[in-house]
Amino acid sequence: MSDTPVQAAAKNLDIKEVIRGRRTIKKFQEQPVPVEKITEFLDTAVWAPNHKLREPWRFLLFREEGRQKLSEAIAAEMGEDNKFVTTVLNVPTIMLVVMKEDPRQAIFDEDFAATSALVQNFMLAAWAEEVGTFWVTKPFLYGPKFRETLGIVPGEKIVGMLYIGYPDVVPKPQERTSASEKLTIFK
Template sequence: MPDSHYPVADLIRKRRTVRQFKDDPIPLALLMELIEIANWAPNHGLREPWRYILYREEAREAFTKAVLRAMSAEEVAKYGEQRAKDYATIPCHLIVAMKEDPRQKQWEEDFGAVCSWIQSFQLAAWERGVGVVWKTNSYIFSLRFREAVGVGDGEKVVGVLHIGYPDAIPEPRPRSAAASKLTVHG
């Protein structure tokens, strides 16, 4: 779709999930700016149910160890070496967690808000030339991982964002026409 005079629409269309990163560090000031921007994500009752845990620089090793300890022996044998290599070169790992409200309606509202926070972060990052991949691998459910990274009882890891300057930007993949999924009444 051609560029328009609607910068937000262009940003949404052009954002890509980045899986290959340069190993150049992301300045902490830039990360904090992106986090502050994402804090404006919509959330019911201004509950701001999100919390973040950032691993960068030498702390990436602790993140990697937490992931590997959460994996089965078979997974470590199959993926461990590659994951350790990848996680050591990705500049930042941001764990995004939410408080789990025991009331279903509020839980779902909060989950939606945290997902909105993540999308807002991704868009703000893309605008600044920073790539992100949002991961929900099975280790985020592991008690060993959660304890190692400081996610407590009553919290859910909504995702891990791997963040860095893109080394490769994937081509856009086609989307279904919105009309094919729309039911109109009236």
């Protein structure tokens, strides 16, 4: 008799260890992660819970010379003289996660939560294979010049910009507040 999917996953990987071990990586090796590997992480990430399988997301991937397009979009919004123009040229791969916005608040909230879960899934899938990420949210992501340069249309929200690469430096873990300190139980 073969293992259930849960038993098979438990044998291969302890998800609790991956969650607790994941770190935000800000310094990467130069070698880019292969596109096939990133696609594999995305194919895992899309299993995020999303109401009625709306799958409200799309992705923009910048690597190699494509990073120049992203730096131009940032410069269009913030001017040439800012640290982000240089930063994106030094990160091996950057991905924007874009969500279709629904005008109905409840559906927007569900879709935003689902897309955020997708980002977390991506980060965990990557970390499980020793690939680091950094989820970046900056004001320029909302800028009209930035969005126009990259073809992000009205009715779309950038949920985040992910730096992706092999870690050069892995920071030490920082303590977390125990959930029990923030838990209210009603009996």
